[in-house]
Amino acid sequence: MPELPEVETVRRSLEERILDKVIARVQIMMTKMVRPGAEEFAHGLVCETIEKLDRRGKYLIIHLTGDKALVVHLRMTGRLIYCHPDRPLDKHTHVILTLDDGHQIRYVDIRQFGKLQLIPKEELGVLSGLSTLGPEPLSDDFTKEGFKKALRNKRTKIKALLLDQTFIAGLGNIYVDEALFRAKIHPERVASTLNPREAVRLYTAVRDVIAEGIENRGTTLRDYVDGTGQMGGYQHHLRAYGRENMPCYYCGRPLERKVVAGRSSTFCPKCQKA
DNA sequence: AGTGCGACCTGATCGC
DNA sequence: TGCGATCAGGTCGCAC
Numbered sequence: 001m002p003e004l005p006e007v008e009t010v011r012r013s014l015e016e017r018i019l020d021k022v023i024a025r026v027q028i029m030m031t032k033m034v035r036p037g038a039e040e041f042a043h044g045l046v047c048e049t050i051e052k053l054d055r056r057g058k059y060l061i062i063h064l065t066g067d068k069a070l071v072v073h074l075r076m077t078g079r080l081i082y083c084h085p086d087r088p089l090d091k092h093t094h095v096i097l098t099l100d101d102g103h104q105i106r107y108v109d110i111r112q113f114g115k116l117q118l119i120p121k122e123e124l125g126v127l128s129g130l131s132t133l134g135p136e137p138l139s140d141d142f143t144k145e146g147f148k149k150a151l152r153n154k155r156t157k158i159k160a161l162l163l164d165q166t167f168i169a170g171l172g173n174i175y176v177d178e179a180l181f182r183a184k185i186h187p188e189r190v191a192s193t194l195n196p197r198e199a200v201r202l203y204t205a206v207r208d209v210i211a212e213g214i215e216n217r218g219t220t221l222r223d224y225v226d227g228t229g230q231m232g233g234y235q236h237h238l239r240a241y242g243r244e245n246m247p248c249y250y251c252g253r254p255l256e257r258k259v260v261a262g263r264s265s266t267f268c269p270k271c272q273k274a
Numbered sequence: 275a276g277t278g279c280g281a282c283c284t285g286a287t288c289g290c
Numbered sequence: 291t292g293c294g295a296t297c298a299g300g301t302c303g304c305a306c
Contacts, residue, residue: 073301113282113301156275172300173300221298221299222285222298241299264297
C-alpha cells in the first residue's frame, strides 16, 4: 500500500487533528502489531501528549512530549484512522488510542504486516530500517549530482535500486514504475549504464511523480485511505502502473508486464528500451 | 555485490 | 455455486 505520498498524506491529515492531544487510553487487540510488549507499549503511551508528526521515507514518526516516539510502518495494508468512537469497528482493527478530545486513532491492518514501535527518541537514529534510509526525494540533500554519481557504481537493475530504501527513501512499486516510464528508462537497465542525460531525466521524474502523488493525496488501489478515511486521487493519473496491455501515452503501443527485481513491473517496450 | 526465494497475512479475482 | 491457484502498495533473512 503506502509509499511516500500516501504516508505523507496520512501525516498531514492526522497532524491537524491530533497535535497537542493527550493519549487517554490504549487498547491492543493484536499484540504482535506493537513493540515492545503490549504492557510496556500501553503504559508508555498513556498520559503522553502528541507533540509532533514526522515522516521519513514510508515511516510515520509520532513524537510524544516525553522521551519517547511512536514509529509506525503501514507496510501493505495498514491504516491509521482518526474517528469518533461511535464509528463501527473495522474488522481488522488491532490497536486503538483514545485521545482526550474524545476521538480515537485506530490502527487497522488486513494483512497484519505493519508495526507500531514505541521507542526512546534517542533510538530513532539506530532503529533498523529507519536509520539506514537514503535521502528524501524532495529534500535538498537529494541532488542531481549526487544521484548521477551514485548510479555510476551500482551494477544492479535500476528498478531494484529505486526500490532500495537505503538508496532513496519512500519509493515503492507504483512510483518506481511511474518514474521509469516518464524518464523512458527500462526497469532492467543496469544502473551504471545510464548516461548523464538519462540520469537527469530519472532524477526529475522521481521528484515529479512523488510531488504529484502528494498533491493528489496519494494513490488508492484498494486499501489505502488517509487519516480521515478519505481515498487518494493519484490512481487517476497513473501512466504505467497497472496499465498492462493498455496504450502507451507516448507511442500508443500496448504496455507490457514482467517481473523485475521480484516485483510486477509495467512498462512500454518501445519507449523504455532495454 | 547482486539475485532469487520464502516468510509474514488476508482477501479479491480468475479460470475451471 | 464452489474451489483452488494466483496476485497484491513492503521488508527481512537466507542461500547461492
